[in-house]
Amino acid sequence: MQIRRAEAADVPAIVDMIADDQLGANRESPGDPRYLAAFAQIDADPNQYLAVLEVDGKVAGTLQLTFTPGLSRLGMTRATVEAVRVHADHRGSGFGQHLFEWAIAEARERGCGLVQLTTDASRGDAQRFYERLGFEASHIGMKLKL
Numbered sequence: 001m002q003i004r005r006a007e008a009a010d011v012p013a014i015v016d017m018i019a020d021d022q023l024g025a026n027r028e029s030p031g032d033p034r035y036l037a038a039f040a041q042i043d044a045d046p047n048q049y050l051a052v053l054e055v056d057g058k059v060a061g062t063l064q065l066t067f068t069p070g071l072s073r074l075g076m077t078r079a080t081v082e083a084v085r086v087h088a089d090h091r092g093s094g095f096g097q098h099l100f101e102w103a104i105a106e107a108r109e110r111g112c113g114l115v116q117l118t119t120d121a122s123r124g125d126a127q128r129f130y131e132r133l134g135f136e137a138s139h140i141g142m143k144l145k146l
Helices: 008-019 034-044 095-109 124-132
Strands: 002-005 048-055 058-069 077-086 112-117
Touching (some): 008 034, 008 058, 008 077
Antiparallel strands (some): 048 058
């Protein structure tokens, strides 16, 4: 098992994992070329890290880390975790916790003062998982669809 920066060749496996749940099944379109264009933007941005967890040469998990410098909290940089997924064949294996341990260590190494995330209100299991990792529901997240 290893965690590494995603490559363009990993995009189909990542998108398949994003599409493989009740929310993603209705909003994702595996195979659409826009995913590769988005990957190129992510890959070119030094404040983005799209990670994959690889097991036996296959992508088994993913998350995206965004590093956001800011002025508040004495100029603190935040790490935001997005698009966390573990392949259905590996759920319950501890890979999600391993991904988060790696992400938190990466955030510390880059000088971040906190790690934040949002999760859909319907994802009760995910919320309990994040709480077990020490995350607190301290804010109310809001979105505006464009």
